[in-house]
Amino acid sequence: MSAAPRASVRALVVDPSASAAVRLAEVPDPVPGSDQALVAVSHASLNYGDLNDARSGRVPVGAVLGSDAAGVVVRAAADGTGPAVGTRVVALTSGAFAERVAIGVGALAEVPKDLDLARAAALPVAGVAALRSLRAAGLGPGKRVLVTGASGGVGRYAVQLAARAGAHVIASVGSAARGEGLREAGADEVLIGLERLQRPVDVVIDNVGGPQLVAAWNLLAPGGSVQSVGWTSGEPAVLPPYATVGPAKSLTSFVIEGAVTEDLAALTELAAEGLLSVEIGWQGSWDRFEEAAEALRGRRISGKAVLEVASGELPAGG
Known part of the structure; x- marks a missing residue:
């Protein structure tokens, strides 16, 4: 009716x-x-x-x-x-x-x-963005995945989905309080900012933009990918000279396009089963x-x- x-x-x-x-x-x-x-x-x-x-x-x-x-x-x-x-x-x-x-x-x-x-x-915007950006970046077991702005909606889903895929997950947040619960969500490391991160990473899901995007780019291993999902900092990102000259790696802009039924169905099933918080x-x-x-x-x-x-x-x- x-x-x-x-x-x-x-x-x-x-x-x-x-x-x-x-x-x-x-x-x-x-x-x-x-x-x-x-x-x-x-x-x-x-x-x-x-x-x-x-x-x-x-x-x-x-x-x-x-x-x-x-x-x-x-x-x-x-x-x-x-x-x-x-x-x-x-x-x-x-x-x-x-x-x-x-x-x-x-x-x-x-x-x-x-x-x-x-x-x-x-789930829709944040969950689909996390799922598709990780997929686009070439997520796989053993990859080192950095998620910036990890306490937000996209960030928390990205941490969980990357951990489920067998990646080593590094969650970057703005304060200790905002890092609460991220280890339980699957993060192997929870950092305030990126200053303490020394080893290269294979995948970056960036939600912050600005100077942190530049720092993440500098941490990216050859063949790695930065997915620019958000820009909550509101600050410009200024790359120093020659920052983009060297072994191949990529910075990719991100937007959700096309039908989302299958991805929404996958995310809701994971959430219903308690596999995605x-x-x-x-x-x-x-x-x-x-x-x-x-x-x-x-x-x-x-x-x-x-x-x-x-x-x-x-x-x-x-």
Whole structure:
């Protein structure tokens, strides 16, 4: 049974005049395309990229923000593909911070019954970025893998996934407090900064950028790869002369592209089985978006910030 359309839904939209450049507003009820499912969102997670998108102009003023969402399918895709009505799903899609979102079936995955939707919502951007960047870098048993900004969402997933693959994992954080739990997650070494790291590494998953990216490049072994996933430092990276002259190694920009269903399914299965820990450092109503944004920007959160969407379930008859 499909849901009857409503004139509008609430959503978090970009507004430069708001203190966090985001506010709750009414937007038109989405109209799904033939290959899109309509999802009633119950939880969404906040990423550094969302905060940047709200201020950079990449997401236009008045447009719905967000990429990570979890909820229930209330209208299946008209072309017969994708999950059925009533299926609990997780998604990586633009405009995720709304009560209802039309989502392409290639951006959805069913959530296993043993995984709650709050934890599922914390997986898409950070989990897929960790999984794909490690894959692109040539992860394998015995590789020395450095993860910078390891206390954040991408970092914690990268540490766990690299450890599961048999790598020697070095987690770099900004303070001792932010390193808590990383050894339990699979890190063989937890360092504050990179000053104490002497031996070369084969893979770098860099979430920090700036001078730390330069230091990581200098630590990279011949044939190694740096995956530039994030840039939370906001600082420029200045390479000294001849830093890029020598044995072949690579610095690769990273972005998530294409269908993500298979990767989301793999991540949610690992989480449901207890093989991938989902750490939520902040959780609360999306009315408290400013509080969540300040905590994330101020690096007071280890792991993910999860927003509870006020009406993830549609009212009866509506």
